[in-house]
Amino acid sequence: MADQDGPAPAAKPRRPAEYRPGGRTAPASQRGMRQQNLSLVLRTVADQGPLSRARVAAHTGLTRAAVSSLVEELRGADLLVESGPEPGGRVGRPGSALAVSDRGAAGLGLEVGVEHLGACVVDLRGEARVWSRTAAANRGRAAAQVLADLAAVADEVVRQASGQGLRPVAAVLAVPGLVGSAPGTVEHAPNLGWRHEAVVPLWPGTLPVEVENEANLGALAELWSRSVGPDFVHVSAEAGIGAALVIDGRLFRGARGFAGELGHVPVRPDGPPCACGARGCLETYAGEAAVLRRAGLEGVAMDPVGALGERARAGDARVVAALERAATAMGTALAGAVNLVDPAAVVLGGAYAELGEWLMPGIRRELERRVTVRPWQADALRVSAHGRRGPLLGAGLTTVRRILDNPGRFTLP
Amino acid sequence: MADQDGPAPAAKPRRPAEYRPGGRTAPASQRGMRQQNLSLVLRTVADQGPLSRARVAAHTGLTRAAVSSLVEELRGADLLVESGPEPGGRVGRPGSALAVSDRGAAGLGLEVGVEHLGACVVDLRGEARVWSRTAAANRGRAAAQVLADLAAVADEVVRQASGQGLRPVAAVLAVPGLVGSAPGTVEHAPNLGWRHEAVVPLWPGTLPVEVENEANLGALAELWSRSVGPDFVHVSAEAGIGAALVIDGRLFRGARGFAGELGHVPVRPDGPPCACGARGCLETYAGEAAVLRRAGLEGVAMDPVGALGERARAGDARVVAALERAATAMGTALAGAVNLVDPAAVVLGGAYAELGEWLMPGIRRELERRVTVRPWQADALRVSAHGRRGPLLGAGLTTVRRILDNPGRFTLP
Known part of the structure; x- marks a missing residue:
């Protein structure tokens, strides 16, 4: 239910940041145009601000008059604020800079x-x-x-x-x-x-x-905080291994919402049985349970990823070997993903981001070996900026x- | 160069059916609206026609008057024609049906x-x-x-x-x-x-x-001839093995245009060396050369796929076994692709479409085994309607x- 005291009902339930290209176009309308242009102005300031009205006009292709009218509406709703003189600009209203509100x-x-x-x-x-x-x-x-x-x-x-x-x-x-x-x-x-x-x-x-x-x-946190460009595969590993595909700045979900099941990509067709019923899935090599077993840490219940990092940092050879084996499997599965989807970057996120020191070299090696149609750039593989906070x-x-x-x-x- | 006698210059060089979702919106304009609506009317008739003007209005949400004006412009350019009375409709102009021109x-x-x-x-x-x-x-x-x-x-x-x-x-x-x-x-x-x-x-x-x-x-031929819905993976196999990803009715190319390299998805990480420099790629199991070698048909130069089909049809056990091995590898690589991309369908196209009788059971079996997060529908795997003509x-x-x-x-x- 919307807060009765709020200014407007919140979004009706639909999926966040849905990936919706092309398709049939609805007839364009005047009202739709104004809505579009309000968003255009607000996003321009959010992305590039602080900006003067004149610069907003230059960035958007809208007229100065249109920008002024749209800005008034956005200020009235507390979405934009005047943030004082534009950096490097003249003092006073015409050059005063607009910023997105912090309230x-x-x-x-x-x-x-x-x-x-x-x-x-x-x-x-x-x-x-x-x-x-x-x-x-x-x-x-x-x-x-x-x-x-x-x-x-x-x-x-x-x-x-x-x-x-x-x-x-x-x-x-x-x-x-x-x-x-x-x-x-x-x-x-x-x-x-x-x-x-x-x-x-x-x-x-x-x-x-x-x-x-x-x-x-x-x-999406990775995308919106601009720690990576608009086309990447984000790997989230902990108990399970999932991937999110971000394409042209949108989350890609697949035809039925099941895209990104990296954990069940086959690494070896006749590998160990997986809980999913298949054999040799990535999770049977690199999932938390498989790594803990190899590392001899099956008993660890609270924050097993933290425990793996601690032992690896202390030089525990068995833990380091278990992580190396997981990294090789992750690199193999990711090489398949990169060959199929051609992302500009691969980001290691979730709790495994903390294990990057031990996982990244093996993942990178497999990508370099197996992505050969066009050379794989080593820096296209990176550790998440947010990790568990993402x-x-x-x-x-x-x-x-x-x-x-x-x-x-x-x-x- | 555009034909000087032609009515208008043809498209400037850009990629066919590019996949371009979302992104920043340009300011909407009146002229852009008319262009959009011309296309809306023409595509509506192309997809659903023959249709009366009234039905076009109902389908598009445009007014009758707007439809009439747009239709006149499209008729003037020989893009739409009157095709006589609308099926089941009244006789005469108001109910007469519009169709896309065959000239x-x-x-x-x-x-x-x-x-x-x-x-x-x-x-x-x-x-x-x-x-x-x-x-x-x-x-x-x-x-x-x-x-x-x-x-x-x-x-x-x-x-x-x-x-x-x-x-x-x-x-x-x-x-x-x-x-x-x-x-x-x-x-x-x-x-x-x-x-x-x-x-x-x-x-x-x-x-x-x-x-x-x-x-x-x-x-794209598969998509536009409506032999499949808007979300599918199309496998084209012959000398090499490629895939095209169609997402929401558009070709998906990846960040740098290299998406769909199914042939270099690893099937076994330590498998045979591939021409690409890696090991165990799908092509080393299912590419034409690999299959011919297994089948004992290395000498065949002209239309090797046709030769494989002929021998398989004649019951050559070695050829059938070679195709079965290729099918298993294709199914394994496709299972990874389906887990990652979640297409609604997988289409076997190109020359290999002619080998569907021997390839499809093995591909289907691997998909059923390895796509388990949600059940794989057997009929979501199909042979291309166009094969080599596609x-x-x-x-x-x-x-x-x-x-x-x-x-x-x-x-x-």
Whole structure:
């Protein structure tokens, strides 16, 4: 439900940052044009600002008069602010610089992890202004209980944000599982024990909420914080291994929303049996359980990735060898992915980002060996800028991007 | 160069059916709106016609008056015709049905194969009206010579089309090689012996020409003839094994145009050495040369795929076993592709389509075994409707689709 005191209802439930190219064009309209142009101005300032009105006009191709009218509407909705004289420009109104507001409408990010709950508030500039991560044993707990706990965390975070003049207008929830085509439903989150869980109706909070896979949100955080260009494969590894494909700045989901199942790409057709029923999947070589077994650390329950990093750093040869074997398998599967999808970059994200020191050389070696149609650039493989923080940041940013893409919803009376 | 007698210059050189999602929006304009709406009307009739003006209005959301004005412009350019009373409708002008013209502007498809030259003319309805395929030993010949021969074939085809009232406005050339980002340049066509070949300046014909990879055009033919939905992987196998990814009705090329290199997806990381420098690539198991070697048919030079089919049909156990081994490898690599990209269908195209009887069961078995996150539908794997004819048909259709997408170029004085 939309907050009754809020200026406008938040986004109707649809998937964040959906990848929707071409297709049939609807008839263009005057009203649609103004909505488009409001977004064009706001995104231009968000991407390039602070900017004077004149520079906004130059960047967008709109007339000065049109820009002034659009800017007034955006200022009235607290989406843009005057930030004083433009850097290097003249003093006074005509040259005064516009910036995206650091108050008002904001995004609430939420996260249910296997061992934690998270919440954050991200402002229109993309900055996380409030951040909370608390330990919680969520494995096997009923979704309603988990969400009730999360709502309490969220309330506290929203309260703190309110003290900074921020008003979250919608929430996005990151979950470690497959989000189905039914809106708001987690199809399968094996490590939580959730299956066909309709999360949205269980959400006790007041803001509208959407659900999204954590690996996808981690990839979006990478994209939107500009730590990588618009075409990349983001690998999220921990209990499972998933990938998110970002193509031309959008998340690519596949025909039925199941794209990115890197963990079940065959590495050796007759390799070890996988929990999925097939043999030789990447997860049987590089998933957390397989690596812990090889490393002789099967007993570790809390933060096994942290434990692997600690032992590797201490020079434990068995752990280092286990990571090297995982890296070779990841590089092989990623070589297939690169040959198929031709991304400009591959980003190692999620908790495994912390193991980059031991994983990156082996991944890079396999990519160099196996991507030969055009030479593989060594620096096209990199470690995530956000690691474990990515999904929650991406959840908050999703709402911020929605506001930038459709500010009209917030400026209309 | 554009034909001086033609009504309008043909498309400026850009890639056919490029996949271009989202991105920054340009300011909308009145003129852009009319262009969009001309295309909307023309494509609606092409997809759903014959249709009355009233039904066009209902389908598009445009007013009756707007439809009438747009239709007059399209009729004036010979792009739409009145096709008599609408089926089931009233007699007379108001209910009379509009159809896409079977005369006037058309697309010229061209093909350079290793052992043949091809040309065709496709009308606005998507029908190939003239078709020519002639044997030619192109391996190792200079590109200029090959193109001179092809121009002669093209002239004859255009002459025949002209007798049917058809006027090709642009040509697209299918080549068995990698088309680079430099327009009109074939980066590498190993079986022709072409490398960094700037084909467009060598083209002696009068129509403007563009170059495109044959596997991509085969996939587009599949798409545009509606033998498959808008999300699929099209496998083209012959001397090499390539795939084209069609996503939401558009060809997906990857960040640098190298997507779809299915032939170099690793099947076994330590498998046989591949010509590309890596080991265990799909081509080392399923490429034509590998299959011929296994089948004991290394000597066959002309149409080896035809020879394989003939022997398999005659019950040659060695040939059948070689094809089965190729199918297993193709299924393994495709399982990885399906897990990554989640297409709604996989289409076996190119010359290998003729071997479907022996290849399909093994491919299907591996897909069923290895795509387990969501069940693999057996009928999502199919044999191409066009097989070897696909690339040439796709080349002709590319221009037709351009006309439908941008009819304004042909209606402006």
